[in-house]
Amino acid sequence: MRRLLAALALFLAALSPAQAQEARRKVIIDDEGFALMHLMLLEDAGTEVVGVTSVSGNVWANRATAMALRGLELTGHEKVPVAQGATFPLLNSQARTERWEALYGKLTWKGAFMKQWAEPTAQSTPPYHSPFDPVDLPWGNAKLKPLVEPAAAFMVRMVRAHPHQVTIMACGPLTNLALAQRLDPEFASLVKELVVMGGSLNPRQTLDNRAAADFAREFVNTPRREFNIRFDPEAASMVSHAPWPKVTIVPVDPSTGTQLTPALVDRLAKAARPPVAAMIRRMEPGFPMWDEIAAAVWLDPSLVTDKERLWYDFDTQFGPGYGDMLTWRDAYRPGLDEGQADIVRSIDVPKMEALIERILARR
Template identity: 40%
Template sequence: MKYLLGVCAVGLALFVVTGQAQAKTDQQQLVVIDQDASGPGGSNIRSMLALIQSPQIKVLGIGVVTGNAWMKAETEHALRMLELIGRRDIPVYKGAVHPLVRDRERTRMAQEFHGHIAWLGAWGGDGSNPDDFPADPNAKQSMPEGRPSISARRQDAAHFLIDAVHAHPGKVTVYAAGPLTDLALAQRIDPSFAKTAKQLVVMGGSISPVTEDPEFTTNPSHEFNLWFDPEAAHVVFNAPWKKITVTSVDIALQSRYTDKMQAKIAQSDSPVARYLSKYDTERHYMWDEVAALAWLHPNLVTQTRKLYLDADMSHGSSYGDTLAWTQENQPDTHDGPLATVQMGLDHKAFDKTFIKLMTASTPNAERPAIGGD
């Protein structure tokens, strides 16, 4: 009898613990990430870490799209980051290698007439070959963090995005912080994709940035993610999303990752902090981190605007620039919803929130591969 009571007590305890874990999972927001995951570290990786580190979030998977670097190399950096912090359970999917229409050679030719673009992403330097990635697993110049021992899934990113939103109708936030090629492909494959998602969160577009940065003072409507694939941006911003939240250049320029922030993060012994302190050398605006945290913590945003957005597809000097309209001057041909465009940031609160996340323990981490050295 005592044995049976003991078994029952253990079973009840397991039931309670399991129920609590399920309740926590049910309270988490479901997110799919689509990102140009150049690395190691840097804004692309740090924004994914912000979502992974948040106990409010369950990341269903990561799609990788060419943007700042070629998709193949980005995928390797994303996989290795997950391995190092102990989140091998998050699946990674290979996405689009090229934009829908824009190509490197015609873009380079256009610069001779319209002026040089400050950032070409994967097309910069000698970046003409999407498969140009060192075969040597010890190639430090490309992957100082080491090559991953885990692999991307066989399914492509566009179909992963479609399957994810249909598996949880009305519950999945689509977080897109790179060129929008994968999302456009998903919408073209399945016209119900956008309306089945809960919402779209985008890092992209530029409205009227206040800055002395020459990249934007000479062309304030230019932003890389929309510029790299304007046709994809057009498809996405005209799709029937329930809600769109956009982190523009305007708000992103109010942030910067500094040596001081890195030093504060390095004081922690968490795997994420060790990863950043060991491999992150990028000191620039926190483009994608703002998109992640301003969505998670709307109180970090001090100013927004309601605008319809699109990308210029004229193939002239303004090809890829941000187009924006108020409700009063929306063109009849624009079919997408009004977007909430973030314009102002409480940067001190933002920095504090980001550092807290990067120094915390990683939820559901198992066997982090990064050492304490």
């Protein structure tokens, strides 16, 4: 065994820089901003982020693009290309959302459509912007510029250039993926894996504090509704019917046992190199670690303590269940080309936090 390990070490050491680069796992980050999840993948030695694409969700796409560019600039990842994605959902809109709320009740979080909370909450309310308002970030504006091509076209180009090698880490609404699939019917089949942070099964509050209770309250009466999907249900349903070789879905459920606490922010910042640490300290604490779970289980699948392989789709009927996640076991699926995915129900939270700390500590 020792001889085998020694031989393997010599082989890896003998790899040329080009071969070593090829051995890294390729990923495109499709999201609406720049967060700890981005830093995890950018700083991981075994991962090559071949691009970042933006999409409207928590903020409008132009603001998400600006945040991604500035984050890459501040953390020394200037060579990673950024492509701006869809500004509007395929069909949903702010006006349709307001009409839906008048019929079926207030949504807890509306992202770029958000003007105020329905009730007092521990989290701050971000300022409201129109979709084409000029962007002036409080932490400075980037000198870097996005690519000219739109996100969907960039995704198709990257996947065509590296067939069966690129993972899509989709942590926002799925508009760009739906558009890419419509541009190129072979797009999904050429992706190595799709990882989605979105959807909801039946989350329950597991942490005993005000911030955690605020986030968990959303699912007491609406256990199948989650923002990333609800912002663009039609795109999510289109994605569920595309021929992905492998799909992993991280719904809200495992996130209720996680929280970016002030203590964890401090711990991670101390582990990271200075520019990354400065970025981490800018992050508002108190939020669940939604996107970080998605990145973590892709980096280390052993973090998953419970998962289930289910058929899935999303409700696109403009009724009370608009955007809800639909799932079936084998015997109950409708058989209408719905997707099949490994759906993560729970994770080892301390192990995940330790993983993030190790990644950030690498020099």
